[in-house]
Amino acid sequence: MSKTEKGSNAMTSHAVGGLFIFCLIALFAVLAVTLTLTGMRAYQSVSEASVGNSEAQIVLSYLLNKTHAMDTTGAVSIQEEEGVQFLCLNEYWEDEVYQTRIYALDGQMLEYYCGAEDEFRPELGDPLADVQSLTFAMEDSNVLVASVVLNDGTAEEMHIALRSQEVLQ
Secondary structure (H helix, E strand, C coil): CCHHHHHHHHHHHHHHHHHHHHHHHHHHHHHHHHHHHHHHHHHHHHHHHHHHHHHHHHHHHHHHHHHHHHCCCCCEEEEEECCEEEEEEEEEECCEEEEEEEEEECCEEEEEEEECCCCCCHHHCEEEEECCEEEEEEEECCEEEEEEECCCCCEEEEEEECCCCCCEC
16 A cells, blocks of 8 residues: 555545544534423423413412401401402401402402492402402302412412301302
8 A cells, every 4th residue: 555545544534533523513513402492392381381370379379368367257258249249358447347349350350449338330449460250159158269260261269268257148
C-alpha cells in the first residue's frame, strides 16, 4: 500500500467518525426537543385540570366557611325568589336581622347582603366567582348539599354539616 492510499483511508475513516459523532449529536438534539415538547403538553394538561379543580374548591370552600361562620340556630335556610334559588344566612345585630344571600345568576356566583325585610334584587349582588350554576339542597335535617358547575363544565359537590339546627326550607 502506498502512502497516498494510507492517507486516503485515514481521511475516510476520520470523516466517517466525524459523521457518526454529528449524527449522535443530531439524534440527541431531536430527542431532547421531543422530550421537552411532550413534557410541556403533559404539564399544560395537568395545569388546566388543576385550575378547574382549584376554582371549584375555592367556591366550595367559600360556601363552607361562610356557612360555618353563620351557623347559629335559625340562621341557615334555602330560599327561592324571582326564580333564583339562594342560600340565606341570617345575622342578628341588636334588634335587626341582616341576610347574606348567595346565589348564581348570569354565569356568576353572587353575594347580596341586606336587611331581612328588604326585597330581593339579584342584580345588586356582588360577584364572587364565575360559575355556570350553583344549587343547594338538604340531604338530612342538618346536612346542606352545595353543588357548583363552573363555566368549563367542571362539577363539584360538597356536604356541609350544620352544627346548630336544621336548615329551613
